[in-house]
Amino acid sequence: MFNRLQKLAEDLKETKIDGKLGIGGKGRMTTQIMISFKQYYRQAIVRNKTNLNEMVRSVWAIWKHKASSNKEPHHEWCSSEYCGYLRSLEKDEEYDHNQHRLPLGVMKAIRPVYATGIVIDLCAAMAVLCYNDGSQAIIPFITDITGGGGGYYTRVAMRRLDESCVYAEHKKKTKQTKETFDLLHVDRMSLDIIDDDILDDSYVSGAY
Template identity: 40%
Template sequence: MFVPLSLKASTGEALWINQTPNSSHWCRPLALIAEKESKDLLSSVNAVFEPTEKHLQENGTTFEHNNVKYEVKICIESSMKDLKVRTAEAGLGGADCLLCTTRSSEWKDLSKLNDPNYFAITRSAEKTLDLYRQIVRDDGEVTKTKNDYATGQGLTSEPLSSDNHYITVTHQYINGVTWILKIIYHLRANVLNWSERGDIKDLIKKARTAVLIEIETKTGLRLDQMAATDKEYDHTRHTLPLALMNAIRPVFTELASQALKIRMKVFISILWSFAPKNRYYPGSIVDVCVALAVLVYNAGYQSIIPVVEQLTGDGSGYHTRVAMERCDKLRVYYEHKKRKADVRAKMTEEERKQQEEKEQDDDEQLDDSYLPGAY
């Protein structure tokens, strides 16, 4: 997801600042991927986007407005990658920290906590890549042995990104505030354990209300509340207001109709034939595949020929036309067989015999009543 944040002059003056960066008005998807997070997926995504990002940050861009040429320096921040993704990208699956080489046991040592330089940010992408080159085996795997943190520093695999190490604090802020509030609720209710059952749950609920009112009174902030009221957000299901139900019912009825389901299934199968769902594609390729699927869905494969002629500027070629004609004939042929089988399945044994006597069962006699999107 991409969103512009600000535009500043060379003097540092802010010419424009995005006041609502999380709004759907500004956010634009760079890629839509329906796949489980994995190292292979991260590697393929980074291979597509990181070179372009690096080029933009190093060279910027230029544009002309009212006969004046402007040079723009571009700063890109990856602000919403969670710790799981950052750990995989850095190859530091065995590290306690992505920013330094300290261990979690040291985080509880008061003498080290009081040292302002002990937990300095010392890890960098360059250092991690150098370390990987030193400890990687010929087969590409990282040598791992017991108690090797002093040498391996938690590096368990090849880094997937050359971007510098960092952590995104958005999730940490949200989770941290949530846990702090939960502790305050329990302390206010004098409940010194995490259990929230029976009467204890009611005590914590009352304490929660009192704490949130006090915070809002003193700071104006409404915390831990999803709704626009001072009540806790209700996650239970409720019937929609009658007026709203009457307004949206026709839309849902149409969307849920069997005819539309069949048409959508056909269209999606055509789209997947151009762009298989188990592969990654950039947005430009998805746009092309959707356009081709729309053409085939509405007017058959031969409708692609004029597009090919415009792209090549020198006709489409004999074999292209033959291939598209064959694709259309196959569509009609298989749909004809399917419809014929459906009709025969509904016949009685007597009707089936009469039908066989009446006409020869020949697959070459096709029903060519083609309808856009029918099959």
């Protein structure tokens, strides 16, 4: 997140935004605020690493929190653990957004980069989820973001992906077991170890 914001600031330094050039400067996107965004962003990912839906909400809550104003507060996804506005509501106190908000033009300017970063991290999170719990584990997440039921063919496809992974792993382990057995057998034969006396001839043709 920090590197993406830095690059955006460099790209927009000659672009006029809210009456000033670029997104940086006092009361705007300073280096310290970029670092804060990076830290908050990381916390949102780490705290919700097993819940993709909450991860999305927590990540966007940061953007909405910084874009809020006294006239238009947007803290519906915030948590009272860190949101001063929600804590003020609980205490029935006044809250001034001007102490932390960034100009709306600046927030709109960083939104595409912010959204792209979220997509990248969500893809990584989904990959980890699939690796740990199988492809079918992402169906609830797909249902949440699409508002549908995941779809019949989606469920079938995810199940078949899981089955193919299980089958591939089974074949791999079977091959490894056979190779280990063959190697052990060759080693014993090379040492002239013939265990005829302990062979079970129960299934030898003509034994009975």
